[in-house]
Amino acid sequence: MGIYIIFGIFALISWAISNQLKNRFAKYSQIPVNNGMSGSQIAAKMLSDAGIYNVKVISVQGQLTDHYNPTDKTVNLSDAVYYGTSVAAAAVAAHECGHAVQHAKSYAWLTMRSQLVPVVSVTSKYMQWILLAGIVLINFSTLPLGIGIVLFSLTTLFSIITLPVEFDASNRALKWLETSRITNANNHYYAKDALKWAALTYVVAALGSLATLIYYIMIFVGNQRRN
Numbered sequence: 001m002g003i004y005i006i007f008g009i010f011a012l013i014s015w016a017i018s019n020q021l022k023n024r025f026a027k028y029s030q031i032p033v034n035n036g037m038s039g040s041q042i043a044a045k046m047l048s049d050a051g052i053y054n055v056k057v058i059s060v061q062g063q064l065t066d067h068y069n070p071t072d073k074t075v076n077l078s079d080a081v082y083y084g085t086s087v088a089a090a091a092v093a094a095h096e097c098g099h100a101v102q103h104a105k106s107y108a109w110l111t112m113r114s115q116l117v118p119v120v121s122v123t124s125k126y127m128q129w130i131l132l133a134g135i136v137l138i139n140f141s142t143l144p145l146g147i148g149i150v151l152f153s154l155t156t157l158f159s160i161i162t163l164p165v166e167f168d169a170s171n172r173a174l175k176w177l178e179t180s181r182i183t184n185a186n187n188h189y190y191a192k193d194a195l196k197w198a199a200l201t202y203v204v205a206a207l208g209s210l211a212t213l214i215y216y217i218m219i220f221v222g223n224q225r226r227n
Helices: 002-028 039-049 087-104 108-136 143-179 188-226
Strands: 056-060 067-069 074-078
Touching: 002 087, 002 188, 039 056, 039 074, 039 087, 039 143, 067 087, 074 087, 087 108, 087 143, 087 188, 108 143, 108 188, 143 188
Parallel strands: 056 074
Antiparallel strands: 067 074
């Protein structure tokens, strides 16, 4: 039951933050930037100002589907951000370009995360089944659970490494938005607040993953002590 309680608690927190994030973005999407530039134009300008000319800015479908793809060097913006001329659109576009700047400057944390992507993508396919087998078979052998814990620790490490990557991208975005005068004293706070709530989703994910990892480790250690 312990694992379900952990999942339930963090699922509730994640839902609350996600709901707040959507509400904030809906609100800040109604506040225009001063110069009327769209998210795509803002992204192009930030990349140009950073001396990056080999990254394309493209539109993708969906809501809050914005991301930077280091593989094909594309800043992918949802339609609302790509065509939007609001503070919310500016914040998201600049944030994703912040990742492009990290990539161009070989930002250490982004490099580490990128190296973990293929490993995590493979382990995540089998991790839950191995952990389940480890719990079921724990009275016969702790090996499956031990393997599951190692695999889960990789996904937890990935979540933790993601935090400085996301916070740094937001800091780069906010600094550029201010110095380039895309935002001003009247609306810069809204861009900062929007990115803060977006960052909180990663914080909750990392804490949830860490709490779950500790739970499995406690089961493993407890079984070892009993035996």
